[in-house]
Amino acid sequence: MMSTKGKAIRAVVALFMLSSLFTAPAFGSAKKEFPVVNLKECGTRNQIADGKDGRQYKCSISAGGLRWKRTGLKAGASQGSSASAADTAKYANVSGSIAIDGSSTVGPLTGVAAEEFQKVSKTRVTVGISGTGGGATRFCNGEIDIANASTPYNEKQRALCESKGVKFTELRVATDALTVVINKRNNWAKCLTVAQLKRVWQPGSKIQYWSQLDRSFPRLKMPLFGAGTDSGTFEYFTESINGKPARRSRVDYTPTEDDNVTVNGVKRSRGAMGYYGFSYWRENTDINKALQIDGGKGCTSPSLEAVLDGTYTPLARPLLIYVNNAKVKSNNAIIPFLEFYAAQLDDLSQRAKFLPLTAPQKKKLNDEIAVLKAK
Amino acid sequence: MSQTISLKKQISIRRVLIDAAFRTFLYFSIFTALGMIFWVVSRLWSDAGWLLSWDLITNYPSYNIDDAGFQSPLVGSLWVVGFATLMALPTGVLTALYLEHFAGKSNKLTRLIELNVQNLAGVPAVVFGLIGLAFIVRGFVKWGFTVGSAAVVIAMLILPVIIIVSREAIRSVPPSYKEGALALGATNWQAVWRLVLPSAIPGTATGSILAISRAIGESAPLLLLGALSFVTFNPTGLDSPFTIMPLTIFKYASDSREEYQILASAGSLILVAVLFTLNLTAILLRDFATRKRNV
Numbered sequence: 001m002m003s004t005k006g007k008a009i010r011a012v013v014a015l016f017m018l019s020s021l022f023t024a025p026a027f028g029s030a031k032k033e034f035p036v037v038n039l040k041e042c043g044t045r046n047q048i049a050d051g052k053d054g055r056q057y058k059c060s061i062s063a064g065g066l067r068w069k070r071t072g073l074k075a076g077a078s079q080g081s082s083a084s085a086a087d088t089a090k091y092a093n094v095s096g097s098i099a100i101d102g103s104s105t106v107g108p109l110t111g112v113a114a115e116e117f118q119k120v121s122k123t124r125v126t127v128g129i130s131g132t133g134g135g136a137t138r139f140c141n142g143e144i145d146i147a148n149a150s151t152p153y154n155e156k157q158r159a160l161c162e163s164k165g166v167k168f169t170e171l172r173v174a175t176d177a178l179t180v181v182i183n184k185r186n187n188w189a190k191c192l193t194v195a196q197l198k199r200v201w202q203p204g205s206k207i208q209y210w211s212q213l214d215r216s217f218p219r220l221k222m223p224l225f226g227a228g229t230d231s232g233t234f235e236y237f238t239e240s241i242n243g244k245p246a247r248r249s250r251v252d253y254t255p256t257e258d259d260n261v262t263v264n265g266v267k268r269s270r271g272a273m274g275y276y277g278f279s280y281w282r283e284n285t286d287i288n289k290a291l292q293i294d295g296g297k298g299c300t301s302p303s304l305e306a307v308l309d310g311t312y313t314p315l316a317r318p319l320l321i322y323v324n325n326a327k328v329k330s331n332n333a334i335i336p337f338l339e340f341y342a343a344q345l346d347d348l349s350q351r352a353k354f355l356p357l358t359a360p361q362k363k364k365l366n367d368e369i370a371v372l373k374a375k
Numbered sequence: 376m377s378q379t380i381s382l383k384k385q386i387s388i389r390r391v392l393i394d395a396a397f398r399t400f401l402y403f404s405i406f407t408a409l410g411m412i413f414w415v416v417s418r419l420w421s422d423a424g425w426l427l428s429w430d431l432i433t434n435y436p437s438y439n440i441d442d443a444g445f446q447s448p449l450v451g452s453l454w455v456v457g458f459a460t461l462m463a464l465p466t467g468v469l470t471a472l473y474l475e476h477f478a479g480k481s482n483k484l485t486r487l488i489e490l491n492v493q494n495l496a497g498v499p500a501v502v503f504g505l506i507g508l509a510f511i512v513r514g515f516v517k518w519g520f521t522v523g524s525a526a527v528v529i530a531m532l533i534l535p536v537i538i539i540v541s542r543e544a545i546r547s548v549p550p551s552y553k554e555g556a557l558a559l560g561a562t563n564w565q566a567v568w569r570l571v572l573p574s575a576i577p578g579t580a581t582g583s584i585l586a587i588s589r590a591i592g593e594s595a596p597l598l599l600l601g602a603l604s605f606v607t608f609n610p611t612g613l614d615s616p617f618t619i620m621p622l623t624i625f626k627y628a629s630d631s632r633e634e635y636q637i638l639a640s641a642g643s644l645i646l647v648a649v650l651f652t653l654n655l656t657a658i659l660l661r662d663f664a665t666r667k668r669n670v
Contacts, residue, residue, distance in 0.1 A: 025554065045430065060441050061634045065425055099520075101601070111605045112438045118607055126616040127605040129626075256654040258629045267445065351438070 031179065035300050042066045048075075090122040090158040091340060096333035101128035102135025102148030104257055105233060105277045106319050107176060110148050112348050113341045120340075123333045131231045133157075139322055140164050144336055147322040150176065150277070151236045154246070167325040169372055171365055173345065174354040177278035177316040178309040180239055181262075181288035183270045188217050191292035191299035196243050200224070202274065205250040212270060222255035225274030233259070237275055240314040263288055278302050278316075279354045307355055319354065328372055338369045413579040416647065420648075423640035435607040436623060440634050445642050449649070450609040451522070451602070451617035458526035458613065459533060464583055466530075467537030471579075474538075475545045476553075476567050496535035503532045504596025512600060520601030523613035528596050530633055540582020542550045544575040573668055580661040582653055591650060594621035620646045 019338065042059035045066065045244070051057050057068040100110055107129040114125035130138070132149045132215070139147035140161040152170065161168060180197065182189055190209065196214075200207050200222070210217035227234035229247065234255070239246035254265060259276035263284050267273040274288075281290055281302065292299040295313035304313035328334045342365050349356045434444025470492075478485040507528035518524045544587050548571050556566035594602075597619055603626065606618040620642065628639035 044428075045426075058441065061426065061637055063633045063637065097616070101604075107440060107605070115438055115607060116603065124608050124616070126601075127616075128601055129603060129605075129645070260630050308662075 018124055021373065022203050042068050051196070053128065078100060087340065087343075088120045091117070091336055093122070093258065094333055094336045096331055097124040097126075098146065098331065098337055099126055099128075099144040099331050100146045100148065101126075101130055101138050101144045102322075103150040103319075104129040104231065104259070105131040105150040105176060105279070106173070106321065107146035108279075109319065109354055110146070110321065110341075112351050113337075113344065116344065116348070117337055119338065121333075123337065125337070127258075131228070132235070133229075133231070139168070139324065140166050142166055142324065142327075145331055146337075147326040149320045149322060150231070150233060151317065152178045152320060153322065154235075161176055167276065169291055169322050169325060169368060171323060171334065171368055172357065173319045173341070174319040174357060174362060175307060175316065175350045175361075176319050176354060177302050177312055178233065178240075178275055179278050179281040179302045180273065180275045180291040180315070181281060182212040182264050182291055182352065183266055183272050184287070184289050185270045186289060189291060191294055193294040194296070196239060197293070198243075201226075201238070201249055202242050203248050203250055220271040221268045221269075221271045224250075224274060225265040226253050227259075227262075228255040228257055231257050233276060236317050237315075278307065290338040303354055308358065323372060325372070335369070335373050338372070342369055405546065416613075416644075419640045419644050419647070423637050423644060426637060426641045427644060430543070431645065436605060436618075437607070438605075440638060443638060445620065445623060445645055447606050447609050448618045448620045448623035448642075449645065451606070452521050452591055452620045452646075452649075454610045454617065455525045455529055455597070455619060456587060459590055460583075460587055462526065462530040463534045463537055463586075467583075468541045468579055470538050471541035471545055472567060472572065475542055476510035476563065476571065492538050494537050495531075496539055499595075499598070500532055500593055501595040503528050504599035506531070507596060508599045519614070520616060521614050522610045522617045525597055525600050525602065525617065525619075526613070528600060529590050529593060532593065533590050536586040536589075537579075538582050540586070541575070541579045541660050544578025544582065545571060547578060548574040562659065576668075577661055577665050580657065580664070584657045584661075588650055588654060591653070592621055594619070594625060598622060620649075 012228065013160040022305075043066070045059060045061065048071070048166060049057050049059070056071045058071045059066050060069040062069070098114075099364050100114065107127060114127050117123065118125055128135070128138075130143075132147075132151060135144070136145040136153060136157040136370075137160070138144050139165045140157070141164060147168075160260050182191070185289070192213075199205060200213065201224075207213055209219050210222055211219040213222075226249070235246045238249045245314070254261070256262060259280045262274040262276050263280065266274045267287050273291075281288060290302050292301045292341060293312065293315055294300070295315075296313065297313070300306050302312055302315070307316040310316070323338065324333065342362075345362070345365075346356050376617045376620065377576065431444045432449060434442055436445050437443040470488075474485065474488065478488075488600075507524055510516060511524045511527055512520060516524075518527075552570050556570050557563070561569075602617060602619045604616065604618050604624045606616060609633060624639045624642040624646065624661045627635045627642060630636065
């Protein structure tokens with residue numbers, strides 16, 4: 001009697017679990033959208049097709065199912081990787097492993113470079129994202145070959161490297177600008193001066209509502225999102241807004257090493273304000289709104305031109321990588337990687353959504369790599 | 376007379392009520408537990424079920440979302456947990472055997488070990504990560520941010536749990552088994568090795584499965600051991616850099632772009648599937664071992 005009852009219960013449970021497997025798909029109605037143009041059903045990821053509008057489309061992941069998205073190329077164009085055939089031959093025999101860590105802002109740029117480089121060579125490259133500070137500690141310990149940094153190393157970090165006997169070369173690989181962002185539904189703030197930003201972000205700031213910043217603003221709570229104290233973004237923002245010495249900031253905000261937390265936080269709250277890298281903003285222009293910054297020369301919105309010609313002050317900055325000089329000698333993979341990195345930089349920074357270097361900056365980078373190679 | 380009847384009636388009604396209430400409570404409990412699992416899996420399935428295909432497992436992580444897959448984190452997780460199990464399971468079971476059958480019961484050393492094991496089981500995982508960073512990655516061992524370091528840390532994490540459940544399993548073997556064997560002239564070692572340990576296998580296995588399942592989803596200690604990295608190759612040895620499933624999922628899930636969150640859901644489904652497969656295999660093996668013994 002008991003055993004049959006036990007069996008019955010077990011059967012019910014098993015049925016329940018099984019049914020969960022079959023009913024669950026019903027929740028996720030796999031919407032396979034038919035495209036805007038006359039394309040066939042988009043069935044597999046990464047499938048390329050030409051639309052009748054003369055553009056190339058790619059079957060890509062999006063919310064709710066696979067959809068056709070424009071690749072930005074014309075119909076018939078080949079979707080080649082950024083590496084040319086010459087590169088493939090040049091780096092085919094390079095082997096070894098390269099360890100990279102550091103800024104989560106530079107991470108995507110170096111990450112794409114690493115991904116592409118591993119396709120044309122036999123190397124193994126790891127790219128960590130433990131922040132500029134975390135990367136500096138590992139770099140000065142000699143644990144990694146290259147460190148990503150979104151702000152130049154400070155005295156303390158340089159002293160740490162020196163005390164451990166690590167000599168390094170600093171290379172500028174791209175330009176970044178910080179963007180101060182607000183919610184899309186924020187229709188009162190357009191432009192803030194550096195002084196106003198300082199009033200919000202300085203240590204001990206009492207500003208909780210927008211109305212405290214300016215009488216004309218509504219009395220709406222101002223949740224703040226910013227960079228974690230381990231990140232170069234934090235160092236750079238505090239130094240340029242709150243003044244030297246860097247790293248002084250109010251503490252009652254949501255700190256994060258991950259800029260995406262800020263993007264989502266600002267998206268959710270109407271009064272929210274946050275800051276993160278310009279590259280992230282260019283990916284999230286439809287989610288967050290950028291504030292114009294008045295650095296003394298009038299309101300400037302963060303744009304490629306403003307950042308490159310230096311009018312977007314004080315929130316534009318260089319992105320750097322640090323190379324351990326001693327490791328360059330012992331690890332034959334580093335120089336080819338750097339050369340590949342430099343050669344592909346335009347394409348890479350476009351894909352990682354950074355601002356490319358200007359011609360003189362590029363020349364300087366190539367010269368410095370040549371010096372490293374000769375050492 | 377009439378009084379006794381009403382009393383009987385009262386008692387029986389109370390009993391029936393209590394019985395029914397308790398039964399309802401039990402059904403409610405099991406329904407909640409299963410419902411939670413169902414809810415989580417169906418959420419994941421509705422987010423990313425349509426994305427599941429083999430290329431998610433055969434591709435490596437990529438910055439191009441349509442090329443991205445989970446091969447290196449999946450293999451990395453299996454390496455780390457596999458080696459951790461290889462280290463912790465024998466050590467844990469043998470420690471339990473020692474404590475139950477060889478160590479003096481009122482020995483101060485034994486009591487110290489017991490106290491330590493129980494404390495270690497309650498230590499937060501991230502503390503093991505810090506210990507690993509200080510002593511294994513840097514410090515004395517200097518193994519670096521490698522699969523080996525991670526496996527040692529995960530082994531430390533699951534070892535106390537394995538010791539505790541193994542002791543319970545060993546203790547539940549009736550003492551008469553061993554006494555009988557000893558009476559027939561077996562040595563202590565023979566009795567324990569040939570009788571007690573095999574009888575304790577089902578209990579030990581169940582506990583170890585739970586410990587290993589926990590280990591495969593563990594992310595906090597490995598965060599400190601360099602596992603939050605972009606790695607597009609599988610580990611080739613204990614000295615190899617690595618990344619793991621939970622942290623790759625975390626990396627994707629924390630991205631603001633919705634497509635990456637879908638990828639994270641797909642990764643979670645894969646992780647759940649792997650966990651389910653591992654558990655099922657372990658349970659089948661355990662049942663097989665038990666049945667073989669009982670024949």
